[in-house]
Amino acid sequence: MAAVVILSIAAVVIFGLEHKNHRGKSAAVVAPISAPPDSYAGSLPVTRLAMSESGNLSGGKITYLDGHIANQGSRTVTAITVQALFRDFAHEVTQNETQPLKFIRVREPYVDVEPVSAAPLKPGGEQDFRLVFDTVSPDWDGAYPEIRILHVETK
Numbered sequence: 149m150a151a152v153v154i155l156s157i158a159a160v161v162i163f164g165l166e167h168k169n170h171r172g173k174s175a176a177v178v179a180p181i182s183a184p185p186d187s188y189a190g191s192l193p194v195t196r197l198a199m200s201e202s203g204n205l206s207g208g209k210i211t212y213l214d215g216h217i218a219n220q221g222s223r224t225v226t227a228i229t230v231q232a233l234f235r236d237f238a239h240e241v242t243q244n245e246t247q248p249l250k251f252i253r254v255r256e257p258y259v260d261v262e263p264v265s266a267a268p269l270k271p272g273g274e275q276d277f278r279l280v281f282d283t284v285s286p287d288w289d290g291a292y293p294e295i296r297i298l299h300v301e302t303k
Contacts (some may be wrong), residue, residue: 191221
């Protein structure tokens with residue numbers, strides 16, 4: 149019995165360590181729904197949203213949200229963190245996900261993305277992006293999620 153308890157504790161510790169990034173923070177940080185947008189967010193309009201889905205090898209479904217972002221401000225953007233709020237038919241948030249925005253690098257032979265830091269967005273610049281959701285709540289109403297820019301790094 150003691151061995152089972154010790155193995156269970158060890159598994160929890162190992163699982164927790166595997167899900168940490170290099171700074172020791174949890175890799176999947178979720179911002180609260182009431183989190184304020186970044187002060188530079190008004191300079192980064194998001195347009196041309198399009199959603200698609202594909203199956204994965206485990207029989208699940210991956211959801212993609214592609215869009216376009218422009219830098220109408222005066223600073224070069226080196227990182228963007230967005231929040232995606234998926235809602236149900238009662239317009240309640242059914243899924244809240246925070247992730248870094250990634251630019252589409254190439255589209256052929258497949259869509260490949262890179263972090264904003266690999267190709268910073270200069271003032272007046274525009275770029276296509278892709279967000280990837282490994283799972284989406286079964287209560288989601290199917291409408292486009294609300295995309296909020298929570299953090300912007302500039303130089």
